[in-house]
Amino acid sequence: MTSIQKAACIGGGVIGGAWAARFLLGGIDVSMYDPHPEAKRIVGEVLANAERAYAMLTMAPLPPKGRLTFCGSVEEAVAGADWIQESVPERIDLKRNVITEIDRYADPEALIGSSTSGIMPTELQRDMQHPDRMFVAHPYNPVYLLPLAELVGGERTSAETLKRARDRLAPIGMKGVILKKEIEAFVGDRLLEAIWREGLWLIHDDICDTETLDDVIRYSFGMRWAQMGLFETYRIAGGEAGMRHFLAQFGPCLSWPWTKLTDVVDLDDALVDKIAAQSDAQSGARGIRELERIRDENLVGIMQALKAGDGGKGWGSGKVLADFEKRLWAKGGGRKEAPDISQPLRLVDTRVSAAWVDYNGHMTEHRYLQVFGDTSDALLRLIGVDFAYVEGGHSYYTVETHIRHLGEAKLGQGLYARLQVLGFDEKRIRYFTTIHDAQSDEVLATAEQLMLHVSAKAGKSSAAPAEILARLAPIADAHAKLPVPQGVGRSVGQKVV
Numbered sequence: 001m002t003s004i005q006k007a008a009c010i011g012g013g014v015i016g017g018a019w020a021a022r023f024l025l026g027g028i029d030v031s032m033y034d035p036h037p038e039a040k041r042i043v044g045e046v047l048a049n050a051e052r053a054y055a056m057l058t059m060a061p062l063p064p065k066g067r068l069t070f071c072g073s074v075e076e077a078v079a080g081a082d083w084i085q086e087s088v089p090e091r092i093d094l095k096r097n098v099i100t101e102i103d104r105y106a107d108p109e110a111l112i113g114s115s116t117s118g119i120m121p122t123e124l125q126r127d128m129q130h131p132d133r134m135f136v137a138h139p140y141n142p143v144y145l146l147p148l149a150e151l152v153g154g155e156r157t158s159a160e161t162l163k164r165a166r167d168r169l170a171p172i173g174m175k176g177v178i179l180k181k182e183i184e185a186f187v188g189d190r191l192l193e194a195i196w197r198e199g200l201w202l203i204h205d206d207i208c209d210t211e212t213l214d215d216v217i218r219y220s221f222g223m224r225w226a227q228m229g230l231f232e233t234y235r236i237a238g239g240e241a242g243m244r245h246f247l248a249q250f251g252p253c254l255s256w257p258w259t260k261l262t263d264v265v266d267l268d269d270a271l272v273d274k275i276a277a278q279s280d281a282q283s284g285a286r287g288i289r290e291l292e293r294i295r296d297e298n299l300v301g302i303m304q305a306l307k308a309g310d311g312g313k314g315w316g317s318g319k320v321l322a323d324f325e326k327r328l329w330a331k332g333g334g335r336k337e338a339p340d341i342s343q344p345l346r347l348v349d350t351r352v353s354a355a356w357v358d359y360n361g362h363m364t365e366h367r368y369l370q371v372f373g374d375t376s377d378a379l380l381r382l383i384g385v386d387f388a389y390v391e392g393g394h395s396y397y398t399v400e401t402h403i404r405h406l407g408e409a410k411l412g413q414g415l416y417a418r419l420q421v422l423g424f425d426e427k428r429i430r431y432f433t434t435i436h437d438a439q440s441d442e443v444l445a446t447a448e449q450l451m452l453h454v455s456a457k458a459g460k461s462s463a464a465p466a467e468i469l470a471r472l473a474p475i476a477d478a479h480a481k482l483p484v485p486q487g488v489g490r491s492v493g494q495k496v497v
């Protein structure tokens, strides 16, 4: 699979800045051109929020962050780039001129994507010398978290270009979907436009205010749509008879007056004032960056939940995240330098994400187990029990865990975990892990655990092969020289009655 080596972002506002963050956090150098006098500050703030979100999103080893360079011209920015993303304002004349300028200076092999929300690529590529490599890559805000890009070719885009674009997005955790034909506003914005139009009418006609309308979405079908789309959801709504029954039952409603879709609401001053005032009352107490952070925390939580879907394989955007992490582990998970085995192994560094915090305002108990589990996985990778090993039919399963909670961890707090091997034989590994506050090193929790080597096919324990045991033995020997950690062998000792 090919990957992007160097990206150029032309336009660094809401979308261009977030594309830059997606590339940079994917380890890709970015050259940015945006004449806005505050472009550096704006992009810097978007990037800071993106880095915060990634710290919560994944514990897989991200590549070293790419280098961001601000350039004085399109020509300078596109030099050496193999993916160029145009994200200037939604005006056809401006976009066409910018894309034609990109085309003039870019490497002929470079891919040129436009972030346009609705202009047909045929319109945008009209004046290009090499239009075959130009397409729409329509992303969703925030680009650094939401994985989708609609890939749309124009009359002169080659089919190969769209395939190459899709392949290059996967390594940065994105899912490119190729549309069969171009159409204004593509698929996503056609659907959003319908709901947006209807929403404006509902406010105009005083049926509800903006807050009530948003509540209707987020407490109901908005939650459904994060995990299943329109058709799969309605198939289920058809009951056992499925889609045919759904169409038979609700088809006739389509000709009832359930929509004002074809009418365009007049956005006159009165309606603009009304919507702005309601929106201020709803959300004005918080700044945009704060709202972005809240949105990002929620999205991270949803994506992590979806990563566990479908029996742990990942579902929807959670599957894209799982695949992204698989690639990261395959690339960077096997440590380059051997760790210092004379001390308990520092195997995981992480941060408390919003989804980990419970009603007591601190990290909830099962997230400790998640960090302990991630630490066990890191030990296994270290001794050669990686994805390929598991796919080969063998693994280690945890069969016993005793956790002690000694301190609290709060939202955003940095944590790290250290693991000491207590003993092993051909089937078992016994070990002790401590979770620490990254600032003070204070121990917040400990776990004593036992893992068993298994043959997944046979469904029972089996002896680990010699090469795995040979990697484990020096660690266990070194750790045997360390003092036995406090808490080893503890059970729930306090008598309550």
Ligand SMILES: NC(=O)C1=CN([C@@H]2O[C@H](COP(=O)(O)OP(=O)(O)OC[C@H]3O[C@@H](n4cnc5c(N)ncnc54)[C@H](O)[C@@H]3O)[C@@H](O)[C@H]2O)C=CC1
Pocket (backbone or CB within 6 Å): 010, 011, 012, 013, 014, 015, 016, 033, 034, 035, 036, 086, 087, 088, 089, 090, 098, 115, 116, 117, 118, 138, 139, 140, 141
């Ligand atoms: N905001 C959104 O939710 C989404 C927007 N889009 C699309 O992304 C594109 C950009 O939209 P936003 O980022 O929202 O707009 P924005 O207004 O936040 O950013 C546009 C940026 O382009 C810069 N710019 C203006 N002329 C330029 C030029 N000649 N060369 C380089 N930079 C120039 C501006 O200084 C500004 O920073 C549009 O095509 C929009 O339809 C796509 C998906 C979602």
Ligand SMILES: C[N+](C)(C)CC(=O)CC(=O)[O-]
Pocket (backbone or CB within 6 Å): 116, 117, 139, 140, 141, 188, 189, 192
């Ligand atoms: C409002 N918008 C048309 C610019 C929205 C998009 O294009 C996609 C999104 O992120 O909602």
